[in-house]
Amino acid sequence: MSDDNEDDEAYDEIWNLIxxxxxxxxxxxxxxxxxxxxxxxxxxxxxxxxxxxxGHAMEIILKVIRPGSSLKTPSGKAVFKVEAVDSSQVIxxxxxxxWQIRVPADCWNGIPGFLANKGWVLIGARxxxxxxxxxxxxxxxxxxxxxSAASYVVPILERIYLVQxxxxxxxxxxxxxx
Numbered sequence: 354m355s356d357d358n359e360d361d362e363a364y365d366e367i368w369n370l371i372x373x374x375x376x377x378x379x380x381x382x383x384x385x386x387x388x389x390x391x392x393x394x395x396x397x398x399x400x401x402x403x404x405x406x407x408g409h410a411m412e413i414i415l416k417v418i419r420p421g422s423s424l425k426t427p428s429g430k431a432v433f434k435v436e437a438v439d440s441s442q443v444i445x446x447x448x449x450x451x452w453q454i455r456v457p458a459d460c461w462n463g464i465p466g467f468l469a470n471k472g473w474v475l476i477g478a479r480x481x482x483x484x485x486x487x488x489x490x491x492x493x494x495x496x497x498x499x500x501s502a503a504s505y506v507v508p509i510l511e512r513i514y515l516v517q518x519x520x521x522x523x524x525x526x527x528x529x530x531x
Contacts, residue, residue: 398514401513401514402529405513408463408465410462410510411461415439420435420436422434423435426504426507427518429520433446433447440458443455443461445502454497454502455497456497457496460496460497460506463492464510465528468489468528473519473527474526475487475488476489477489477491478501479501480501481501484503488503489506490504493506507524510526517529
């Protein structure tokens, strides 16, 4: 058996442990899983980050993000829900009226390239205002018909261990190095 096949089997074992956990349960169990599987946990995420950086972020989102997941915006002031995830898009439900925002796969797959070699990038989510130049929100609005969605995109990128978030005002993100 090749090392790649052994790695795939080990990754499958980890995913079988976590696939049915809610986001809250996963957060509680993550340290135990990391301890039990040691380096495999880190290697798995390094491989996923590398795949995402090669333009396959949606592939990783499909593996990790589950419909029904509730996540907080980077400021922690709002909660939103992932309504649906398929190979073409992620549908998010936001606000009191549960407005739906559709973020296409091209947006997700392009984010690593957008962030590459930039260091910290302003999230810059602005509702009913122009986004700051060069911000994540400016990038995301190109795919969401001008809808400000960076505050909802960033937590998903963080959940797949692709970005690090600086929650101090103004909120910023950067790619995690492989």
